[in-house]
Amino acid sequence: MTGPVVVIGDTLLDRDVEGLVNRLCPDSPVPVLDETTYVDRPGGAGLAAVFAADQGAEVALVTALADDAGGARLTALLTAAGVQVYALPLAGATPEKIRLRARGRVLLRHDRGGPPGVPGEPAEAVLRLIARASAVLVSDYGRGVARQPALRAALAATRAPVVWDPHPRGPSAVPGTHLVTPNESEARELVKPTPGTSRLVSAARGAQGLRRRWRAGAVAVTLGGEGALLCHAGSTPLMVPAPATAEGDTCGAGDRFAATAAVALARGALVSEAVQAAVAEASAYVAGGGVATALPRPVPTVAPVVATGGGERIGAAAAGAVVAEVRAAGGTVVATGGCFDLLHAGHVATLQAARQLGDCLVVCLNSDASVAGLKGADRPVVPQGDRGRLLAALSCVDAVLIFDEPTPHAALSWLRPDIWVKGGDYGGDESLPEAEILRRWGGNTVVVPYLDGRSTTDMIAAARAGRGSGEWPAATVTQPAGGSTVTPSTVEGAR
Numbered sequence: 001m002t003g004p005v006v007v008i009g010d011t012l013l014d015r016d017v018e019g020l021v022n023r024l025c026p027d028s029p030v031p032v033l034d035e036t037t038y039v040d041r042p043g044g045a046g047l048a049a050v051f052a053a054d055q056g057a058e059v060a061l062v063t064a065l066a067d068d069a070g071g072a073r074l075t076a077l078l079t080a081a082g083v084q085v086y087a088l089p090l091a092g093a094t095p096e097k098i099r100l101r102a103r104g105r106v107l108l109r110h111d112r113g114g115p116p117g118v119p120g121e122p123a124e125a126v127l128r129l130i131a132r133a134s135a136v137l138v139s140d141y142g143r144g145v146a147r148q149p150a151l152r153a154a155l156a157a158t159r160a161p162v163v164w165d166p167h168p169r170g171p172s173a174v175p176g177t178h179l180v181t182p183n184e185s186e187a188r189e190l191v192k193p194t195p196g197t198s199r200l201v202s203a204a205r206g207a208q209g210l211r212r213r214w215r216a217g218a219v220a221v222t223l224g225g226e227g228a229l230l231c232h233a234g235s236t237p238l239m240v241p242a243p244a245t246a247e248g249d250t251c252g253a254g255d256r257f258a259a260t261a262a263v264a265l266a267r268g269a270l271v272s273e274a275v276q277a278a279v280a281e282a283s284a285y286v287a288g289g290g291v292a293t294a295l296p297r298p299v300p301t302v303a304p305v306v307a308t309g310g311g312e313r314i315g316a317a318a319a320g321a322v323v324a325e326v327r328a329a330g331g332t333v334v335a336t337g338g339c340f341d342l343l344h345a346g347h348v349a350t351l352q353a354a355r356q357l358g359d360c361l362v363v364c365l366n367s368d369a370s371v372a373g374l375k376g377a378d379r380p381v382v383p384q385g386d387r388g389r390l391l392a393a394l395s396c397v398d399a400v401l402i403f404d405e406p407t408p409h410a411a412l413s414w415l416r417p418d419i420w421v422k423g424g425d426y427g428g429d430e431s432l433p434e435a436e437i438l439r440r441w442g443g444n445t446v447v448v449p450y451l452d453g454r455s456t457t458d459m460i461a462a463a464r465a466g467r468g469s470g471e472w473p474a475a476t477v478t479q480p481a482g483g484s485t486v487t488p489s490t491v492e493g494a495r
Contacts, residue, residue, distance in 0.1 A: 003132040003160070005266050009045030009139035009146060009260075010116075011063040012095045013070045016041075016292070017241040021102045022305070032106060033100050041295055042077050043097055045139035047252055048165070050081045050295060051259035052137070057266065060084040060133075062126055064119035064145050065414060067320035067327075068095030072414045076403070079410035085438045087416060088145070089327070091407050092117030094281065095143065096128040097446070116143035122150050123441045127183075130154040135266035136162045137258055138177075142169030159417050161265040164216070165258040175215040179271055181258045181278075182210070183222045200229065207231035220275045222257055222282070224250070230275045240276050241363035249290030256294070257282040313328075313392040316414075317400040319362050323415060330358030339366045341380040343390050349422035353448035355396035357419050362399045364408040364415075373406055401434045412437050420445045 019033040042050055046270055049061040061078060065071035065087040071094045078085050095113035099106050126277045127150065130136060136158060139471045140146040147170070155162060155174045164173035168189040180192060184203060191206040191213070206217040208231050220230045220240075227241040260281040264274035285294055304330050312318060331367060334355045340347055340363070355361040363387055371380040380387065388400045412420065420438055422445075435445045 002374050003134040003260055004129070005047050005061045005135050005137065006053060006060050006062060006130055006133040006156070006160075007049040007137045007139055007262075008062045008130075008142035009023060009048070009137075009142035009165075010095070011046035011074055012043035012097055012113075012141065013074050014041050014043035014047070015039070017096045017098060017100050019025055019100070019102055021107070025197050031102075031107065033102060039292075040073060041291065042074055042081075044141040044143075044255075045145070045303060046074060046083075047143075048076055048137060048139040048255040048259045049078065049083045050425070051252075051256050052263050053082045053368065054294075055260065055262045058084075060086055060129055060150065062088070062122065062129070062145070063116070064088040064090035064143075066090040066092060066094045066117065067324040068094050068115075069320065070096055071322065072316035072401070073410070075414035076410040078167050079405070079413060080436050084440075085410075085413040086122075086129060087413060088126075088148070089416075090117045119145050119148050122148065125440045125442065126151075127154045128167070130158050130160075131267075133158060133160040133466070135160050137262035137264045138164045138173070139255065139258060140165060140167040140170035142167035147171045156257065161262075163258055163262040163265065165254065165360055171215055173214045174259075177214065177216045178218065178265065179261060179274065180210060180214065180216045180219045181222065181254070182259065183254055184218070184224070187219075187221045200237075203229045204231060204237045206224070207237070213281060220261075220278075221332050222254060222279075225283075225286075227279050227283075228257070229274055230272060232271070238272060238275075240272075240279045243280055244283060244287065248286045248288075249292065250286055252291040252294070256285045256375070280390055280451045294474070296439035302314060307485045313401070314388045314400045316401060319401040319415065320359050322362065322399045323417075326358075326360045329359070332357070332419065333360055333362070333363060333364045333415070333417045334358035334419045334421060335412065336421045337364030337366075337411070339371045339375070339380060340391060340420075341371060341375075343382075343424075346423070348394065348396075350421070351391075352396045353423070354419075354421035354436055355398075357421065357446070357448075360398040361396060362401055362415060362417065363393055363397055364411045365391065365400050365402045367404045367410075370404055370406055395451050399458030402436070407433065409437055413440070416443065418439045418443050 016037055017035055017038045019035040021031040021033055023032050025032050049059050053059040061083050069231055075085055095114045098110040100108045138146055152174055161178040164177045166182050166184055187206040191209040193206060194204040203221045205288055207221050211219045211231060218232045220228045222228045225242055230238040257278040261274040261278040266275045326333050334354055334357050367386045368380055384402055388402055391397050391400050401411055438445055
């Protein structure tokens with residue numbers, strides 16, 4: 001593999017709610033589910049990307065994310081699973097699919113998020129990503145990403161093998177697609193079968209009709225526990241049987257199939273070899289318990305990765321609302337981040353300078369767990385709720401987003417700020433991990449002057465040593481390296 005496996009498509013937030021049913025509702029003859037736990041996971045193209053990453057591939061996901069808490073949660077889950085997120089702006093809300101379950105059985109599925117929003121334009125970094133991919137999987141869930149004109153043009157131009165997992169409400173595959181992977185019902189809806197034909201004949205005719213209509217190299221119709229039927233141009237269909245019939249939850253089996261095929265093609269397999277590998281992997285996936293057991297940790301977690309709550313200016317919903325309003329007005333979104341344990345004058349100087357660079361400032365704040373992991377079990381001194389409220393009370397701060405990871409990578413991938421700011425004397429942005437993330441959407445990293453002699457660590461040490469405030473050195477303004485006031489540069493957590 002010379003480049004990443006790139007997954008393109010619509011991502012949904014899936015939630016499985018487990019509970020107990022011990023009674024009926026008094027005002028209606030329906031069961032009452034007492035929730036005991038829930039698990040969030042990426043759905044749609046996001047799930048396919050997680051499956052591809054689980055097979056050891058470098059995976060980048062091109063998807064559309066809304067400026068809401070659901071979009072923030074999805075980004076955190078995907079980043080935790082090792083997926084690089086290249087997000088397009090998305091009008092509207094994050095689509096969610098909630099399954100209410102008792103004793104492993106689904107009682108009800110609740111969908112929310114409304115009609116599909118319109119995905120925004122991809123950045124140049126996205127188009128370059130597709131051009132250097134080792135394989136591309138289009139995981140279409142009919143919500144608009146696969147219709148995006150610039151993405152389709154990039155797909156038509158790439159030399160990488162393209163796998164297209166279609167949706168009846170989605171567009172046709174781009175001409176030249178190597179492999180199309182509809183399931184049996186999707187194939188029947190895309191190409192109407194002839195009445196009275198057998199299952200295999202109907203699948204073969206549908207596959208060949210779809211292959212000719214879309215000018216694809218091959219079409220593999222998945223047949224559930226029976227395996228898959230692969231049709232090439234002018235050849236006898238290849239029936240790839242499942243190694244064993246398995247009963248179980250088939251949710252995500254199609255994504256597992258398509259992801260496995262894409263990874264196999266990226267590693268140089270023939271289409272027939274890729275389909276055989278995909279059948280075997282999808283069968284093992286269902287036999288092993290499906291999505292409930294297949295996702296790698298730490299994706300299936302009960303605790304939210306992006307913390308919310310604590311005030312109207314704190315949390316993913318508050319940050320998303322601010323960012324959406326500024327973007328709609330054509331403004332500049334600025335973000336900064338750090339622990340901000342014992343907020344001091346150096347922090348305030350950095351925040352004030354950062355706010356002057358744009359039309360809003362979002363502070364990405366390390367949670368208590370994140371601070372403890374970075375600085376030791378005796379930190380933070382001030383809990384995240386109080387730290388968030390102090391920051392939100394500053395006139396230069398528009399919103400505070402609390403995150404649990406050691407770095408703000410997931411938060412940045414969702415916020416997509418135009419400018420990422422830190423204070424310090426740093427030397428060049430190549431050593432900054434966040435700089436590469438900012439390039440995904442054309443953002444920039446800068447540093448601003450900071451007040452020398454102000455450090456949280458030193459403040460804590462002084463307090464423990466019993467020094468008074470009069471023993472602090474006089475604060476001086478230190479310019480970034482090179483003497484410029486705002487310089488593309490490296491970033492570290494606020495001290």
